[in-house]
Amino acid sequence: MNLGADTGAAFAYSAPRVFDGERILEDYAVIVENSTVTDVVPSLDLPPDFPVHRRSDCTIIPGLIDTHVHFMRWQGAVFLAYGVTSIRDTGNDLRWILQRRKEWPKQLWPRILCMGPLLDGPSPNHPVVARRITDLASATTAVRETVAAGVDGIKLYVGVDPGWMSAMARESHEGGLKISMHCLANGVLAAGRSGIDEFYHLDGILADVWPDHPSGWLEVWGDPDFARTWDRQLYVADAARDLGMTATPTLAYWESQWRLRTEIGASSEERRYMPPELARWASAQRDPAAAVRWRRALDAAQKFVGLLLERGVPVLAGSDTPCGGILPGQSLWRELSLLEEAGMSPEGALRAATSDAADFLERPQLGRLRKGQCADVVCVRGDLSKQIPEHPEIALVIRGGDVYRPSELLATAKADLWQDDPWARQFELHWSRRQGGEGGEEKG
Ligand SMILES: [Zn+2]
Incomplete structure (x- = not known):
């Protein structure tokens, strides 16, 4: 070719x-x-x-560099077809993703950087792609061993105890790697004060701006009372900047939650290259009443990203593909478009997926034409x-x-390549639990 x-x-x-x-x-x-x-x-x-x-x-x-992806083999050619030539995997089975990282030059895949498993607390949300941690000693061991395996960064997940974070950040930095976190119940600022370099998805700031918020998750941002937290949002943006944190808001994921619930859902183009399992799940999420709330949540998230930009917090472009049933590559363009709506210039949005990403990832040979x-x-x-x-x-x-x-590239895409990849097993576990009425969440 x-x-x-x-x-x-x-x-x-x-x-x-x-x-x-x-x-x-x-x-x-x-x-x-x-x-x-x-x-x-x-x-x-x-x-x-x-x-x-x-x-x-x-x-x-x-x-382009997509800085928040959970890699599956079917995605490889689709990413490339949309101009995404590098991805950072932000949570996967350690041995599996290290093997894929070794293989990419011989495959029609983007180059792969990876962070190993989600380092999570005693009851991991995504057990197939997580490493379970029970105490401070196992927390530092988990970081040390993941660094030693040769990953490109460390990712903490929502169940990590705030009491372990400083030691985990120290261990990661001593190993020469940045450490990133999907913050939730304990907020983003506690993570920043512990030395965490980057936060994902924004939902962690709920704990900082609205500690007694109504129960729920990202969609709480769609609550009309959320707007009252504006002064706190301003404080969080300034504090995150002063702590040297970088944000990867994955707005494309937020938007997917709205789209999945409207009539729109995944476009036919998206469905065409998506495994049928994922497309089926995506079309089952329709819920027009909930869509209204999700649309407001997306608007609030974009406003907060605007605030981050205004206050000088670095913002990177990541899509969280395939969570939310979004298409590799196409979802990163959607992310750039949402970042532009949030206040970035077109050049700024392109930088978020090129030079800014390469600088944060310390990959000086990527992200620039020179x-x-x-x-x-x-x-x-x-x-x-x-x-x-x-x-x-x-x-x-x-x-x-x-x-x-x-x-x-798209002609070689293999949407049927689904089974056996760790995230396929993880999704299927969530879906079977949900059918059994246990609920569950599909964001990694
Ligand atoms: Zn994720």
């Missing part, structure tokens, strides 16, 4: 707009040689006989300096110098 130059020969991709990871350059060309970007120059500076693929209808961007960077390059139709498309038309995807057409 390699459509580019012969291996070894330099080849240029030029367009009226090139987003280099930081800003839009007018009429530039990206020169790729083997698996590396060797230069980014004004198109006019290319020698007349230089081999060039000119895309006059496109914006060229670095390959001399010496990985040749992860995407041609997207339209002018992205004006607006981020929710449904992008991707013309070409280059991962590590290999060139792919999205239609060909």
Whole structure:
């Protein structure tokens, strides 16, 4: 499927707009040689006989990085088709995901970074993909052993006792890794004070802004009284910034909760590349009355993200795919579009999925188009300096110098590849429990 130059020969991709990871350059060309970007120059500076693929209808961007994913093999080609050339897995079976990370260069998958299992308390929500912790000693051991296994970051889950967090953060930092958390009952600020670097999904701030909130979960943000917490939200945003925290709000997940309950649900395009099990579950969530509340919750979450941006908290783009029944890649574009609505400029939203993500993940060769960077390059139709498309038309995807057409990638997508992946087993466990009336939650 390699459509580019012969291996070894330099080849240029030029367009009226090139987003280099930081800003839009007018009429530039990206020169790729083997698996590396060797230069980014004004198109006019290319020698007349230089081999060039000119895309006059496109914006060229670095390959996108989805910073919050739970990887399953069926997702790989779909991610790539939407221009996502790197993902960070934020909770999976340790041995399984390390094996997938080793395999990605030989597969039609994005490059994979991973955090191992969800390190969770004594009764993990997602037992298939979690490591159970019962006390302080097992908490530090869990971090030490996960670091030693060679992961790229540490992820704590909602059941971690606040009394263990400082020791876990210290252990992770001593091992050279950042530590991230899905905060819930104990709030985001307690995590920040313990040294946690990043918080996911925003729902943890409920405990900080509205300690006696009505029972419920993300949808409590749709409660009309939530607006009264505005001053506290402002305080939390400032405190999170002062604690040096980064936020990955996964608004696409929030939006999915609304969409699943409306008539809209997953689009036919989304269903086409989604395992039938997931599509079936998604269409069973319809509940128009609850949808109204979820829509208000999404609005409140976007307002809070606007506040984070205004107060200077770094915000990264992550989708939480496949939770919420959202499609790999497409969901990251939706995230960028939601971040733009929340107050980011189109360039700011692109940075959240490129250079800002690469900086946070300490992967200096990703997220930018510059001399010496990985040749992860995407041609997207339209002018992205004006607006981020929710449904992008991707013309070409280059991962590590290999060139792919999205239609060909999608033709290889294997939606039936579901069984045996840890998250398939985890979903099925939730669904069978729910049928048995036990409830359960599908967000990782
Ligand atoms: Zn997750």
